[in-house]
Amino acid sequence: MKILVTGATGYIGYQLAKKLAENGYRVIALVRDINSPKIPEHENIMPVNGDICDYKSVVDAIEGCDYVFHTAAFTNLKCKKIDNFYNTNVLGTKNILEASLKADVKKVIYTSTLSVYGTSYKNVPIQESQPRLVSYANDYELTKTMAEELVETYTKKGLSTAILNVSRVYGPGLDTFSNGVNRLILKMIKSQLLIVPSKLNISANYVFIDDVVNAHIETMRSEKRYVKLIIGGENASYEKLLYIIKEVTRSKVRIIKVDGLLLKGLFSILNVLTESTLNSKAFNTLFDNRIASSKKAELELNYRYTPLELGLLQTIA
Amino acid sequence: MKSYVLITGASQGFGKALALEFASRKMNLILLALPDSGLPQLSNFIKLNMNVDVRYLELDLSLVENCYAVKNYIRDNNLQIQYLVNNAGVLSRGFFDALEDDFVLKQIAVNITAPTLLIKLLLPNIKTIDNAAILNISSMASFFALPKKQVYGATKAYLTSFSKSLAKELKRDNISVTTICPGGLNTTTRLCYQNRILSWIPRKSVLNPEDAAKVAVNAMLKRKPLVVPGFINKLLLALDKLLPEFVKDKLSNREINKFPETNVI
Numbered sequence: 265m266k267i268l269v270t271g272a273t274g275y276i277g278y279q280l281a282k283k284l285a286e287n288g289y290r291v292i293a294l295v296r297d298i299n300s301p302k303i304p305e306h307e308n309i310m311p312v313n314g315d316i317c318d319y320k321s322v323v324d325a326i327e328g329c330d331y332v333f334h335t336a337a338f339t340n341l342k343c344k345k346i347d348n349f350y351n352t353n354v355l356g357t358k359n360i361l362e363a364s365l366k367a368d369v370k371k372v373i374y375t376s377t378l379s380v381y382g383t384s385y386k387n388v389p390i391q392e393s394q395p396r397l398v399s400y401a402n403d404y405e406l407t408k409t410m411a412e413e414l415v416e417t418y419t420k421k422g423l424s425t426a427i428l429n430v431s432r433v434y435g436p437g438l439d440t441f442s443n444g445v446n447r448l449i450l451k452m453i454k455s456q457l458l459i460v461p462s463k464l465n466i467s468a469n470y471v472f473i474d475d476v477v478n479a480h481i482e483t484m485r486s487e488k489r490y491v492k493l494i495i496g497g498e499n500a501s502y503e504k505l506l507y508i509i510k511e512v513t514r515s516k517v518r519i520i521k522v523d524g525l526l527l528k529g530l531f532s533i534l535n536v537l538t539e540s541t542l543n544s545k546a547f548n549t550l551f552d553n554r555i556a557s558s559k560k561a562e563l564e565l566n567y568r569y570t571p572l573e574l575g576l577l578q579t580i581a
Numbered sequence: 582m583k584s585y586v587l588i589t590g591a592s593q594g595f596g597k598a599l600a601l602e603f604a605s606r607k608m609n610l611i612l613l614a615l616p617d618s619g620l621p622q623l624s625n626f627i628k629l630n631m632n633v634d635v636r637y638l639e640l641d642l643s644l645v646e647n648c649y650a651v652k653n654y655i656r657d658n659n660l661q662i663q664y665l666v667n668n669a670g671v672l673s674r675g676f677f678d679a680l681e682d683d684f685v686l687k688q689i690a691v692n693i694t695a696p697t698l699l700i701k702l703l704l705p706n707i708k709t710i711d712n713a714a715i716l717n718i719s720s721m722a723s724f725f726a727l728p729k730k731q732v733y734g735a736t737k738a739y740l741t742s743f744s745k746s747l748a749k750e751l752k753r754d755n756i757s758v759t760t761i762c763p764g765g766l767n768t769t770t771r772l773c774y775q776n777r778i779l780s781w782i783p784r785k786s787v788l789n790p791e792d793a794a795k796v797a798v799n800a801m802l803k804r805k806p807l808v809v810p811g812f813i814n815k816l817l818l819a820l821d822k823l824l825p826e827f828v829k830d831k832l833s834n835r836e837i838n839k840f841p842e843t844n845v846i
Contacts, residue, residue, distance in 0.1 A: 346777045388630050395623045397601060399767045399789035403777065410770045 266290045267484075268329040270316055270360065271336030272309075273302035276375055276430070276476055279437050280333060283477045285309045294325045294336075316356035322363045329367065331484050334360045335375040339404060346403045353407035354414070361418040361425075371424040372415070373483050378431040378469065378494060378556055380409045389469075389499065389557035392429075392492055401552075412492075419490050426483045428476075431496040431556055435473030435579050445470060445505070449579060452506075452515045461551070462521040464503040469556040471497035472575035475567070482565045491564060498572040499555040505572070512576045583634060584661045584710060587611040587651075587703070589642060589695070590669030592618040594768030595718060598790035599666055600627065602798050609634040611660065613651065613669070615641055636660075642669050642695040643687045652702040662706050664801065667696035667740075668718040672772075673733035685732055692736035697743065707756060714757045716801040717744045721764040721814060725821060725829075737762075741807070748806050757804035761797045764814040766790050786813035 267284055271277035272293035281291050285308035295303055298313045314321030316336050326332060338352035357374070364372045381390045382398050382405070400406040412427055419425045434445030452458060479495045500508070506519060561567035570578075586603045590596040592614035600612055604627045614620040616639040628635040638654060640647040655662065671688040674680060700715060707713045722730050723737035741760050748758035765787035767773045776787040788811050796810040809815050821829065 346774070350774065385626075385630055393622050393626065395597065395619060395626055398791055400770075400773055406770060406773050406777075410774065413770060 265331070266292060266329045268292045268294060268326055268332045270294045270332075270334050271375075272304060272311075273297075273300050274335060274337070275437055275443050276433065276473070276480075277333070277335035278302065278304050279473055279477050280335060280480050281309055282306060283481065284333075287481070292325055292329060294322070316359055317351055319359045319363065322359045323366070326360075326363045326367045326369065330370050332360060332364050332369050332372045333375070333480060333484075334372060337375070337408070341402060341404055343403075346407070349403040349407040350410075353404075354410045357411040358414050361414055361423060365418055365421060365423045369423070371426065371484060372418075373426045373428065373480055374411070374415050375480070376412055376427050376429050377405075377408050378429045378496065378554065379405045380412060380429060381494075381556075383552040384555045387553075387555070389555045390494065391557050392494055392560050424489045426486075426488075426490065427492040428479060428483060429492070429494045430476055431469035431471045431494070431554070433471055433473055433476055435575060436581075437473055446579065448505075449509055449513065449576070452509050452517045453513050453580075455517055458506075458517050458519050459522055460502065460506065460519055462523050463551060464506070464521065465501050466551055466553055467499055467501045468554040469496040469499050470505070470572055470575075471495060472570040472578070474578075475569045475575075479561060479565060479567050482567065486565060488564070493561040493564065493567075494556050494558050495561055495567065496556040496558045497569040497575065500572055508573050508576055512573065513580055582661050583609050584663035585609045585611045585634075585636075586664040586666060587613070587655075587662050588666040588668055589613045589699070591637075592620040592623055595763070595766055595790045595793065596666075596668040597623060598794035599668060599797065601631075602791070602794040603664075604631040604633050604635075606798070607633060608664070610636070611655070611662070612637040613642070614639060642699075643671075643690040645690075645694065645698065648695055648698045648702060651699065655703070655706060660706075661710055662703055663710050663712070664714050664716065665700065665703055665707060666716045666718070667699060669695060670718065670720075670736075671733075673722075673730040675729055677731050680732075688732050689736060692733070693739050696740060700747070704756075708754050711755070713755070714759065714801050714804065715744075715747075715751075716797060717741075717758065717760045718797070719744070719760050719762045721762050721809065721818070723762060724818060745806065757801070757806075759797075759801040759805055760807045761793075761800060762807065762809050763788060763793050764809075764811060764817070766793055782813065786811060786817060788814075 267289050269277055269281045269291055272281040273295055281293055282304045285291050285306035291309045293303060293309055293311045294314045295311050296315050298311055303311050312325045314325050316322055338348050381394055382396045384390045385397055415425050415427055432445060475497060476495055558567060586608050588596055588600055591600045591612035600610055603610060610633060612620060612624055620637050620639055624635045624637040640650060669691055671691045696717060717740050719741045720737040722734040723741040727734055744758050744760040751758055765776050767776055767787060767789050793810045800808040809818055
């Protein structure tokens with residue numbers, strides 16, 4: 265069986281391509297740079313040069329493929345122009361869907377994000393049925409939602425599809441922009457001092473990379489013609505997350521709490537002076553509650569997630 | 582007896598924001614929207630988590646008989662309407678000569694006929710409660726001449742004008758009529774994207790629906806006749822009276838030509 269994976273040089277795509285290859289599937293990895301050191305190496309993985317934004321290269325790569333995993337996305341929230349997000353996340357996804365429909369692909373599994381649901385309402389975990397309650401916080405959320413709308417359009421045209429709304433992913437793997445927890449772990453191991461916002465009761469959902477990969481593969485195997493599922497893990501406040509990381513890494517880091525507004529001010533000054541990792545927009549999304557429930561995936565995919573502490577232990581191992 | 586806010590076009594965009602705003606103020610809702618637009622999910626979510634009663638009707642308001650169906654539903658269930666919010670609207674879609682006949686007629690039916698008839702049919706019910714109000718969602722387009730928004734702008738000019746006169750008539754029944762004229766709103770993904778690629782001033786004039794909804798509900802409760810939300814929108818409205826026609830043409834054309842073709846997304 266032949267499977268196309270886009271975004272194989274990204275965090276989820278890399279691990280997914282590898283796992284598929286280990287399970288004996290033949291994987292075509294569509295990559296922009298055939299010499300990239302981030303391409304997973306395995307005898308079952310064949311890198312193919314191309315770009316999801318170039319329709320012709322997508323058509324060529326998809327030829328003969330049974331399934332398509334579309335994990336490629338533009339995720340860099342530092343970017344201020346919407347064009348990069350729009351071209352990759354919307355037009356790129358359209359190319360994948362169009363080519364898949366024409367090539368009679370059995371199913372396209374689209375890797376989306378929990379953030380298309382926005383924030384959670386009070387202490388109610390986000391479920392698939394929750395309507396979005398606030399406007400799109402950034403271009404990433406907006407363009408990922410537009411891509412999901414395209415997936416639904418193509419489902420109506422007869423393509424079999426799945427949308428997986430993945431929460432914050434952590435675990436061993438490539439160091440990419442979309443992996444904040446891993447960066448936090450490194451910081452706690454390396455530094456003596458960690459400055460954090462005082463609003464540590466803000467909670468979000470954290471999912472272990474292996475669970476995400478398994479959910480993708482189970483979705484491919486599922487008979488359902490269309491599913492949309494939240495793939496998450498444990499809900500935890502920053503307080504709890506920092507505590508567990510500190511425990512498992514045996515870090516001696518001193519944690520200093522600073523008022524959130526003050527910290528935001530500091531960040532914007534840093535942004536002007538240096539090339540810092542976050543802009544204020546990305547920063548704001550870290551101050552919203554984003555707790556979620558994967559009950560539907562548990563029922564429909566028999567999905568199970570790794571407890572946070574266990575996952576973090578495996579991350580630092 | 583419980584009283585309700587009836588909101589048309591409540592499943593998405595500004596209507597959804599209004600529904601959430603009213604619910605957060607502990608008002609019971611009757612929500613109307615097209616079938617398959619996510620209305621049951623929204624209604625259930627609000628009912629389950631926001632502690633208000635929510636009823637919903639999925640129907641197409643471009644059909645006159647559905648306006649009567651709304652009236653019958655309210656009569657049969659013995660419901661009391663305190664606030665009527667006419668929000669449902671069909672947005673513009675391109676140059677006049679390229680539009681389908683049916684599309685134009687539907688736009689007029691939803692934007693003009695439906696709110697007019699709903700007010701007419703529900704007025705006897707609304708009159709029986711104190712401090713009742715009608716909130717009509719119009720648009721800044723009712724003040725401006727804009728290519729690609731010909732019929733839309735005209736339907737909104739009707740709604741603004743109709744509301745102003747009606748407000749005078751209904752004063753004697755102690756029913757207020759408020760018209761809100763928003764500029765650009767970040768509602769559908771497509772509009773959000775269009776709003777993001779505008780140049781600086783128009784981009785800064787765009788509001789998030791949840792912010793505009795607060796302004797609208799506050800204005801309605803304060804029984805204001807007309808409100809334009811957002812500082813830059815108020816400024817643009819004032820400028821419109823001052824700027825010569827050719828400058829306005831140039832500005833509006835520049836922005837309109839940025840929009841992607843409808844069939845791309």
